[in-house]
Amino acid sequence: MGQTRDPHNLEELIDDIEAIDSPSGRIRFDDVLDATGQRSFGPLLLIAGLITLIPVISGIPGVPTLMALFTLLVCVQLLLGRRTFWLPRWLRERNIEDSKVHKGLRWMRRPARFTDKFLHHRLAVMTGKTGRRLTAVACVLIALVMPPMEFIPFSASLAGAALSLFGLSLMARDGLLALLGFVATFAALLLVFPYVI
Numbered sequence: 001m002g003q004t005r006d007p008h009n010l011e012e013l014i015d016d017i018e019a020i021d022s023p024s025g026r027i028r029f030d031d032v033l034d035a036t037g038q039r040s041f042g043p044l045l046l047i048a049g050l051i052t053l054i055p056v057i058s059g060i061p062g063v064p065t066l067m068a069l070f071t072l073l074v075c076v077q078l079l080l081g082r083r084t085f086w087l088p089r090w091l092r093e094r095n096i097e098d099s100k101v102h103k104g105l106r107w108m109r110r111p112a113r114f115t116d117k118f119l120h121h122r123l124a125v126m127t128g129k130t131g132r133r134l135t136a137v138a139c140v141l142i143a144l145v146m147p148p149m150e151f152i153p154f155s156a157s158l159a160g161a162a163l164s165l166f167g168l169s170l171m172a173r174d175g176l177l178a179l180l181g182f183v184a185t186f187a188a189l190l191l192v193f194p195y196v197i
Helices: 010-018 029-036 041-053 063-079 098-116 129-149 155-172 175-196
Strands: 026-028 095-097
Touching: 010 029, 010 041, 010 098, 026 029, 026 098, 029 041, 041 063, 041 129, 041 155, 063 129, 063 155, 095 098, 129 155, 129 175, 155 175
Parallel strands: none
Antiparallel strands: 026 095
């Protein structure tokens, strides 16, 4: 499947994922990456964030940890200056029932439409080269604390919100969302810190 454009807001991302053809009844992570643009940092972060944020998907044991590994791999490669992202085959081949994916997307549709109304190009420094690197560092920190979040009720949703804010900020070039992402990152770290020391 080829994608000629990268999504620029939540509804476009949801549309791209909903359009995935899954004859086997299961959607591979690689299918999602292919549909939404494997070379773009913003959509990749947003995918990890939404998967971690949507209760019907993030409630599956091991999913937050997988998304943490995915986030870590992508962010480290960005910090190393790679222009395309490599992911191991076993991670790309992970799959989930398409009914659960579509149920989660339906759950996200109304909040996505509401959120997209507020996206604007602003605070460009937060989504430029330096901003992207700071975002990558923040996401590495989030990824490192996501595995223990599986045992702390609702904490993974906070990590998912931070990743989603960062991803959406880069897609829409909205620096205000990046600032909110840093706030959510700080809150997530504060929440998990007592459990990991």
